Amino acid sequence: MQLRNSWRKRPVLVYPIPPAPPTAILVDGFRSSGNTRVFENGWSEEAASFAPAAIAAAPAQLDALRGTPIPSLRNALIALVRPGEPRLTEDERERLWRAFRVPVFEQRIDEAGCLLASECEAHDGLHIESPELPPRDGEVIETTPCGCGRTSPRLIALERVENLRKVAAYAR
Numbered sequence: 120m121q122l123r124n125s126w127r128k129r130p131v132l133v134y135p136i137p138p139a140p141p142t143a144i145l146v147d148g149f150r151s152s153g154n155t156r157v158f159e160n161g162w163s164e165e166a167a168s169f170a171p172a173a174i175a176a177a178p179a180q181l182d183a184l185r186g187t188p189i190p191s192l193r194n195a196l197i198a199l200v201r202p203g204e205p206r207l208t209e210d211e212r213e214r215l216w217r218a219f220r221v222p223v224f225e226q227r228i229d230e231a232g233c234l235l236a237s238e239c240e241a242h243d244g245l246h247i248e249s250p251e252l253p254p255r256d257g258e259v260i261e262t263t264p265c266g267c268g269r270t271s272p273r274l275i276a277l278e279r280v281e282n283l284r285k286v287a288a289y290a291r
């Protein structure tokens with residue numbers, strides 16, 4: 120009974136732009152639901168034969184997939200970052216984009232897999248979904264409305280803020 124209960128409590132992946140296409144989740148802690156399926160042992164033949172259009176995994180797992188052809192991957196990569204793990208850098212994003220040519224969405228999750236902050240289709244920071252989430256070193260909180268229309272505060276990496284400033288300075 121205990122096992123069943125703990126299984127039931129596992130969260131479902133919150134897909135960035137619903138409805139979720141076939142999505143392979145390569146970390147544990149989640150529950151398979153609808154089109155999202157958990158492959159607790161990471162990328163495998165089984166995961167490949169599921170033909171995912173999106174993959175959700177830790178940044179290091181996504182990075183390790185770069186040499187692997189995944190023709191079904193047409194929708195998105197979701198980088199799942201737990202507390203204490205490094206966030207996705209701009210360089211990593213660039214490498215993933217060059218390898219797969221699909222949008223990358225970062226999500227912060229807690230140890231139990233619950234969503235703390237998530238990147239939207241505007242790709243302009245991570246909407247804070249939980250008040251318990253503090254910014255990390257190198258991040259600021261942005262409160263201006265987002266391009267997606269939502270007004271919740273967002274975490275933005277300082278390196279991104281500085282890049283935008285440089286672009287603005289060139290445009291002047």
Ligand SMILES: [Zn+2]
Binds near residue numbers: 239268
């Ligand atoms: Zn947004």
